[in-house]
Amino acid sequence: MLMQGNVACVEGAIEAGCRFFAGYPITPASEIMNHMVKRVKEAVFIQMEDEIASISACIGASWAGVKAMTATSGPGFSLMQEGIGFAAMTETPCVVVDVQRAGPSTGQATKVAQGDVIQSRFGSQGDYETIVLAPSSAQEMYDLTVEAFNLSEKFRTPAILLADETVGRLSEEVSLKDFEIVNRKRGYTKEPFGGEMVPPMPAFGDGCELLITGSTHDARGYRKTQDSKVQKELLERLKKKVEDHRDEIFRHEAYNEDSKTILVSFGIEARACHEACLRLNGKVGFLKLNTIWPFNFEKISEILEGKRAVVVELNYGQLSMLIRN
Secondary structure, eight states: OEEEHHHHHHHHHHHHTEEEEEEOOOTTTHHHHHHHHHTTTTSEEEEOSSHHHHHHHHHHHHHTTSEEEEEEOHHHHHHTHHHHHHHHHTTOOEEEEEEEOBOSTTOBTTSOOOTTTTHHHHSSSSSOOOEEEOOOSHHHHHHHHHHHHHHHHHHTSEEEEEEEHHHHHOEEEOOOOOOOOOOOOBOOOSOTTSSSSSOOBOOTTSSOOOOOOSSOBOTTSOBOTTOHHHHHHHHHHHHHHHHTTHHHHOOEEEEOTTSSEEEEEOTTHHHHHHHHHHHTTTSSEEEEESEEESOOHHHHHHHHTTSEEEEEOSSSSHHHHHHHO
16 A cells, blocks of 8 residues: 555554554654544544643553553654653553654754654663664554554563654555564562563553552552662663563664675665665665664674774764764
């Protein structure tokens, strides 16, 4: 089907089982909200008063037992950061789509950029982990939206689809293929925030009398804001449940890996890099990152060892800073 990237994102969300969407109109992500309105028979849609309310509504919907998503662009993504941190701390699965535009602040609402790479990982305060996938085509807007839901549900953590204006708004052929869908492990234990690396998740109304707090809490969910041991154990588990599965989460494509020069990219400009790789007939290689966070230093270093890496990105060097490390 001929489909816009933002529309393909909605179709991927529905395929993944998304049944709740809360958002606020913002260029260049508004088409996601507009198309979600057309799918109200499959998913509840609410236009919120702002992006803070949008992420908060998604967190509440997720704890009510449904898969939830919101979509925004850079300024709204900045507003959502406290909510994303709360979702990480409370182990709330949800998907946030960021269709990037030029910033900072209001910037250029209709122009493409990729300035949210670092924000997507370190936007909220403290130590936490996120899963960030970066599509470079309308097809990948569909595919990686499904993957974002699957990973979010499997690891009980927010997942971010880091798209950009051009990928979101281009139209091209998309195959609405079937996926194996992952659903969260439902249930309740005496240690709903511990005991297991990824504990089962009850829902509001299940009768579990569960305390959900963004404050430091023990395995039972009780606040322990003065206990450094509890803080250490909690943060280590929240990080390990993602980091220990870095190889499983990391998605990439590599071409002509034996070349002395490797182009490294993601998002829309990855397509130009791939074309250059083909036209130069093996003189350069290409590494395309479909997963940015967790950043797989080991695998990327293995591919780039002894090579000259040319990082192509639409910002002032956020990905290249990671590659240098």
